[in-house]
Amino acid sequence: MIEVTPRELTALGVDPGSKSWDFFALKGNEVILDTSIPSKEIVQEPQKAINLIRTIENLDLMVAPSGFGLPLKDVKDLTEKDIFFTLLKFEREDQKKLLGLGEILRLIKAEPTKAVIVPGVKHLPTVPNYRKINKIDMGTSDKLCTAVVGIRDQIETYQIKPEESNFIMVEIGYGFTAVLAIENGQIIDGIGGSNIMGFRACGSLDGELAYLIKNIHKENIYKGGVASIAGYYDLSLKEITLLAENDEQVKTALKAYISSVKKSVFGISSSFSKRIKLKR
Structure with a gap:
């Protein structure tokens, strides 16, 4: 009998913090990326985040920067209304100032990587x-x-x-x-x-x-x-x-x-x- 060992999944999480954007990736249980980019740099040059994401080979899944969150959703299916709900900002100029989140979500949507938006606490059915x-x-x-x-x-x-x-x-x-x-x-x-x-x-x-x-x-x-x-x-x-x-x-x-x-x-x-x- 041949034993088949499941391929170790490679996953990335992106946290858009007030001071820095943090990138953390695992291949199985091995940490393959743990780095940060100052938020000011992300706002000025959103492509930096995309370039870093592209350095991860055979990426199976990314938890995209999700802001206030949405019920679990594939980034490819995001609408502009969805992006608004993750930002909760009305003016386009204001949206750009929110750590570059909206622009980066649009860039990630154009990438071939499988990425999802995860919920915020309010979206959870476990909260009455x-x-x-x-x-x-x-x-x-x-x-x-x-x-x-x-x-x-x-x-x-x-x-x-x-x-x-x-x-x-x-x-x-x-x-x-x-x-x-x-x-x-x-x-x-x-x-x-x-x-x-x-x-x-x-x-x-x-x-x-x-x-x-x-x-x-x-x-x-x-x-x-x-x-x-x-x-x-x-x-x-x-x-x-x-x-x-x-x-x-x-x-x-x-x-x-x-x-x-x-x-x-x-x-x-x-x-x-x-x-x-x-x-x-």
Whole structure:
């Protein structure tokens, strides 16, 4: 009897972050690509991302940069309306400013590579509809992918089945911070980065404050966080933390951030059927 060994699949994931675009590829269990390109470079020259993708030989599947996500969809089938939903920006000029995402999706669509758009948290049937009311950002597609990594981590760390995985995930990015609830191996709720103060993002705006601002634009979401409060826009979170030891304004910024994250963690804990399930 001849044993047939399945060919190892080659897969690529692309994460369009606020500071950098990250590219991570596997051939079977072997890491064959792990690199980043500054987001500013991607905006100026989207072709850089395509050129890097083309360096991967025999690529079987790519998880394309998905933004706010869509129900699982082949990139080849994307319409301009779909691209709008991944960006959630109205003006074409504004769309170009969103990390080059729209333009790169159009370029990927023209490539022969099999690529898919993955969902955001709001698209998941495991999240009850009543939790989705008046919500858009419950966690973007990259936050969802991080939760999947968290589930695998619990499986390996505690030697448990996927359905025994229960935890709250805090994902801290350069611009945005998100908090997700995972119960019985499924994402059941999420608080997206536009609702929690981040290193860059302001988080949820008080309704009366939003009224006084009057004209709120997408750019308002990307500022007003720790960096804005501290007055240091080009420093890393680590550098800001060091400054907080001697600078009261920076210390206030960090306290505001930690308070926002804490409230989100305690708030989302109410979504679990039993809090005792949480392992950490």
